Amino acid sequence: MASPMTPGHQPTIAAENGRAARPVAVPSGAPLAVRGLTVSYGEKPAVFSVDATFPAESMSAIIGPNGAGKSTLLKASLGVIPLLSGDVYVFGQAIEKARERIAYVPQRASVDWDFPTTVMDVVQMGLYRRVGLLGRLSGRMTARARDCLDRVGMADFAHRQIGQLSGGQQQRVFLARALAQDADLYLLDEPFAGVDAATERAIIDVLKTLKAEGKAVVAVHHDLSTVRDYFDHVFLINVRRIAEGPVATAFTTGNLQATYGGRLAATHLDELSPTGGA
Known part of the structure; x- marks a missing residue:
C-alpha cells in the first residue's frame, strides 16, 4: 500500500536487475497520480509498473481491451x-490521508x-462517512440526498426498492450516492455499461457539470x-501503460493499435482517431 511522504523524503521505485532505484516525481496538484503501480492476481500481474497522472478539472477515460x-x-x-508495489497519491497526498476526497461508482x-x-x-x-455508521443524518443531509436524486432524475423513486429499478x-x-459525498475526485x-441511451446522456451531462464545477472525473x-x-484526457492500458495525454494527441491510431493489437478491427481505426503514434 502507498506510504505517506515524510518531509524531505522522495519515494523511489525499487532497483531492478541491479540498477539504481530512480526517483519518483509526485505531481502536487494532480487529483490522482500512481507511480510504479503493480497488482497481481496469482503469479500473473494484472497491472505492471504503471505510472499515470490524471489532471484537475478534467474528464479522463481509462481504456483498453478486456483483461487489460x-x-x-x-x-x-x-x-x-492490495498493491504488490507502487504508490497512489490523491491531490499530492498518500491515499490514506485523502480518501474522503474521493467518490466511487462501482x-x-x-x-x-x-x-x-x-x-x-x-x-x-x-453521507454516513461524515457521521459514522451509527450516527444520525441531519435534516440538511437528508435534503442533500433528495437534491442529488433530483439531479439524476430519480427523485420520484426515493422510496422504491433498489431491486425494482x-x-x-x-x-x-x-451516481446520486457519489454526488451526495460532494467529493473532489x-x-x-x-458507468455507461448496460444502460439505455437516455441514461447515458443524463450521466454524461452530470459528469460534465462536475468538471465545470472544478471536479475531476476518471472513468473506465x-x-x-x-x-x-x-x-x-485518455489513459491507454494493456497491463502496462501504453500512452496517456489529451484526447487530441493521445487517442491516435498508433496508440490504439499498440493497446488493442489484433482485437481492434483495422477498418474502424480511421473512424476513431487521427493517424499518429505514441
Missing part, C-alpha cells in the same frame, strides 16, 4: 485491493441488487466511438 487491468487500476487507486454488475433497501437509503449511504435507473442512483467503473470506458465526445 482497467478496473484493477481504478480499485488499486482507491486502496481497496460496476453495476458487481452490486447485489436483491439486497432489501430503498433508493433513498442507498443515496444516504454516501431498471439497470439504467440503478446506475443513476449510484469521482472514480467510475464503466469501453466504447471507443464516444471517447472524443465525452472526454478530454
Whole structure:
C-alpha cells in the first residue's frame, strides 16, 4: 500500500536487475497520480509498473481491451485491493490521508441488487462517512440526498426498492450516492455499461457539470466511438501503460493499435482517431 511522504523524503521505485532505484516525481496538484503501480492476481500481474497522472478539472477515460487491468487500476487507486508495489497519491497526498476526497461508482454488475433497501437509503449511504455508521443524518443531509436524486432524475423513486429499478435507473442512483459525498475526485467503473441511451446522456451531462464545477472525473470506458465526445484526457492500458495525454494527441491510431493489437478491427481505426503514434 502507498506510504505517506515524510518531509524531505522522495519515494523511489525499487532497483531492478541491479540498477539504481530512480526517483519518483509526485505531481502536487494532480487529483490522482500512481507511480510504479503493480497488482497481481496469482503469479500473473494484472497491472505492471504503471505510472499515470490524471489532471484537475478534467474528464479522463481509462481504456483498453478486456483483461487489460482497467478496473484493477481504478480499485488499486482507491486502496481497496492490495498493491504488490507502487504508490497512489490523491491531490499530492498518500491515499490514506485523502480518501474522503474521493467518490466511487462501482460496476453495476458487481452490486447485489436483491439486497432489501430503498433508493433513498442507498443515496444516504454516501453521507454516513461524515457521521459514522451509527450516527444520525441531519435534516440538511437528508435534503442533500433528495437534491442529488433530483439531479439524476430519480427523485420520484426515493422510496422504491433498489431491486425494482431498471439497470439504467440503478446506475443513476449510484451516481446520486457519489454526488451526495460532494467529493473532489469521482472514480467510475464503466458507468455507461448496460444502460439505455437516455441514461447515458443524463450521466454524461452530470459528469460534465462536475468538471465545470472544478471536479475531476476518471472513468473506465469501453466504447471507443464516444471517447472524443465525452472526454478530454485518455489513459491507454494493456497491463502496462501504453500512452496517456489529451484526447487530441493521445487517442491516435498508433496508440490504439499498440493497446488493442489484433482485437481492434483495422477498418474502424480511421473512424476513431487521427493517424499518429505514441
